[in-house]
Amino acid sequence: MAAAAAALRRLSASCCSALTPPPLFLRPPTYPSTVSHIRKWKQWAKTLTPSVGSSFAALDNGPDATLLCRELNWLLDDVVVHQQDDTSLLPILDHPRQDDSQPVYLRASLDDLCLMWNQRIHQRRPFQYIVGCQHWRDLVLCVQEGVLIPRPETELIVDLVSDVIREHSDLKDGVWADLGTGSGALAIGIGRILANGGKVVATDLSPAAAAVASYNVQRYNLQDKIEIRQGSWFEPLKDCQQKLAGLVSNPPYIPSHHIAGLQAEVGMHEPRLALDGGSEGMDYLLHLCNEAASMLKPGGFFAFETNGKEHCQLLADYLSNGLKGSFSEIKIVSDFADIPRFVTGFRSVPK
């Protein structure tokens, strides 16, 4: 494990130039400090959270003080270089011990950390943008402003795909498409479960997203399996018509009039391009459905994430009635909060 992690770090160090600034956990540990200094810093950072209390939560469903404290731990987890035996320093931080003066190395100066934490509390900059990464499934994906932070709900799409390829092993070797890939989360998640012959083509209109996705793909050494193409939805996929074994997407689906009321972390910091789904939020979902029939091969699988129950029902209805005969086994799948979240199905096989 340690060797793999080191290899991963080396690899990413070689292509770090792609992201500026690099994610916190990949920066070199060049700032000497001591346990007691870090502890003092943490105490200071903690004093900012009680003022938040549950006010963000009441305002726009934002984080409460407990959650911010957990983020604080994770921030330190990313910035403090672990000791040689790879045990975390965090327990030591909470419990004074004799070796408080032992030197430790940080990947950012304590001053920078102050700046970051102030941004978190006062500007509500998303935690993931501050540390430059999001833990998603068993991956650590680099993210930065201009790229949607992958959501926990979306993790389930990989499970859905995994179930499908277990039952339809032919799909394992085919070409899969992830449209509007953002950080490349779905493309990488699926790329890792496909067989050796399988491939993923991922598109995104945003050059920033395409760059971050490419970076993440390389970090997981999947550049031979996953291709990132910049462009709108199916446009870069002209060569894949009727060939796709699978199609997944988490397109923008928030109705335009909801954008203003979004949680500050989302509305003020994440790219509108990745959120705004038009007046009803269905613009891109419908576009995906309309094109899916001409892109998927017979028996090909699709899974789309939606805004919730209403979207799911409308979409399922459209797929089975509006595009009658094109698709089969259309299903609505709920997320872990029991909200109907995904619509899945297969391209019909002609009789």
Added chain:
Amino acid sequence: MGPRCDLLKGKNRTCMNIIRTTRNQSAACLVDSTSISSSFSPFSSSISDQAVSDHDTVASETNLVGSLKNRLSYRQGTFASISSPSHWSGRCGFLKPEWCNLVSNGAQGVRFMGSQAALEPKTSDGLTVEGILSSHWPILDESESDWKSHAAAVAQSIHLIKKRLQWQKLVVRLGLLSAQVNKPDLWDDPVQAGKISREHGSIMGKMKEVRSLEHQLLEHIDMIKLARDENDNELESESIKALLQMRKDSKEKELQAMLSGEQDPCSCYLEVQAGAGGTESNDWAAMVMKMYKLWAQRRGYDVSVVDEMLGETAGIKRATIKVEGEYAFGYAKAEVGVHRLVRISPFDAAKRRHTSFAAVAVIPILGDGSSRVKINESELRIERFRSGGPGGQHANVTESAVKITHLPTGITATCQNERSQHRNKASAMAVVQSRLDQLELAREAQMNAQHTQSLTEIGWGNQIRTYVLHPYRMVKDLRTNYEVTDPDAVLEGDIDGFILSYLSASLDKDTDE
């Protein structure tokens, strides 16, 4: 050695307690030795091929008995047949010539004295291991070069190992088997005969190991006394050094004997749940959890928080940590039960005395090799733990807590400390798996009626310990009466004394049953 060494500190009390509890048994143990002698004598005359490997012990035992009659013949035994500490090997120079002559004859002496092999081993002046135990020599720190203290510590370890082996039962069993092995018609039924011989051999092996420890101890003592008689300072210090080494080795063996349960070597989950009483209880639960985190850290275990539900004002309502490392479960299981705190509550403006409770549960994490309960995915309900809001692209959540319910049993587990939902789910799943495994083990244990001793009842048990911070200061274990007067040290994780005294007491209970 590392983490175990810490365990030894502050153990004196435990040992003293153990000695107290075992005092009454020394009489019984003397009875053992006579029954051994009767079981050994037929053995030595009808020794079969499969038992040939037992000869060396018999040899050493014989030599010891011989030493009662002739001190010199005992000396030869020391060098001829017992694995002498390595540093002695180059020291033959100090042997007097007449001893060396006798060394070569050692093997012969073995045969004729076989029938006396099982007599209680004694030093030349008649000291036995039981005798050492009952003379209550104080057990000092290893660094003190007091041979009596070392000897008492070794005797202590031997005693515990014997208890763990259920020595008395072994002796009885060996007697029965020896009688059967001795029958002339034994091999009329070869299958049965093989079975008997194998069991006979295995019990002999176990007893042999213990007996050889006893011999080794007594020989060291003899050697030290001899060196003193002869004013041989060098020999004396070498011998004390050897005894100290033996003390360390037998401590290791003792721990192995204490933690010989099938799940003892496993890592574990440790859960703390606050009792009723709001903030004061929640604060107490957090103190207990901190005590375990610090304890685990001292022992070199990896600790990670799986789940933590904070109290409204302070402390925790509930928390689960994962303690990873060898024998984590073996030790932590001694902490299962309700822990009671008495103090002036810092949360009470009127400064009244409060009593609060926190319950501790420990669940072993079985290795992949063990047979584990198969979980059917369709029997699980998986939920986002603290759901709310429309989710999806609407929300930026760094927390993705997952709660898993195993519907047939109602077992639940939550995890919120991982940074992705996927990992939270995996982590909660692992807890569910361990709980189910535990449930299954408990069920099996109930079916084997003999296995219903307290150690296997891992759950929210009874009150086990009281921590008093006011009006006096004391921590007392209600199961063993082990107590200390420095609650701060205990709450900083210095709980090995409690754990060891409990484990030893459980052994006592085993032997009583």
